[in-house]
Amino acid sequence: MKWIGLTGGLGSGKSTAASFLRKKGWPVIDADQIAHQVLAPGTPGLTKVLEQFGKDLLLTSGELNRRELGMRVFGLPDRLLALEKIVHPLVQDEVSRQRQAFQQAGFQKAFYDVPLLFEKNIGGFDSVVVVTASPSVVHGRLKARNGWSDDEIAKRLSSQIPLSEKEKRADHVVWNDGELSALESAIDRMLENL
Secondary structure: OEEEEEEOOOOOOHHHHHHHHHHOOOOEEEHHHHHHHHOOOOOHHHHHHHHHHOHHHEOOOOOEOHHHHHHHHOOOHHHHHHHHHHHHHHHHHHHHHHHHHHHHOOOOEEEEEOOOOOOOOOOOOOEEEEEEOOHHHHHHHHHHHHOOOHHHHHHHHHOOOOHHHHHHHOOEEEEOOOOHHHHHHHHHHHHHHO
16 A cells, blocks of 8 residues: 655645545545544543643633643744654554554555654655645635634744745645645646656
8 A cells, every 4th residue: 555645734725635535535544633532531642731731721621722732832842842742652553553444445545644744754655745835825824714813823834844845855746826626636636646
């Protein structure tokens, strides 16, 4: 089975690209979704995060206040690293389990949708696809989608390698500055080239 890394940056449209791949019948493992699962109410991961970063991060619903956690770690490398040391091993265990299941099911290709592929030097891929967009489009998407301030956007983007650098490291680059139909066509071209 070909193991394909799918990455990009905040607001680049990587998750939308992943949804097109799923729609076309390809398995996609979503690192962010797994990161949410390992920090769900009652999990050991959530308990460790609360012990490390404050029990006041627990909402009355039992959920983690992710926005507040983000404000406590982004822009502070030591704190971000401490969070990653909790979350990343839990995520990797689940990714390995899902990848093995897709391989046993006979899929020819499987994608791993992972935002920090280059930042965390995640290797072992047969190919890497980067979904990218221009800085102004990314900024506009993050403001509209997340309601983040310019300062929040800057802090979060500063924790990632710039998209221009990711493009240089990619085996395939998928541009996403336009309409959804253009992104889907770009995904189709990428699949033909894999």
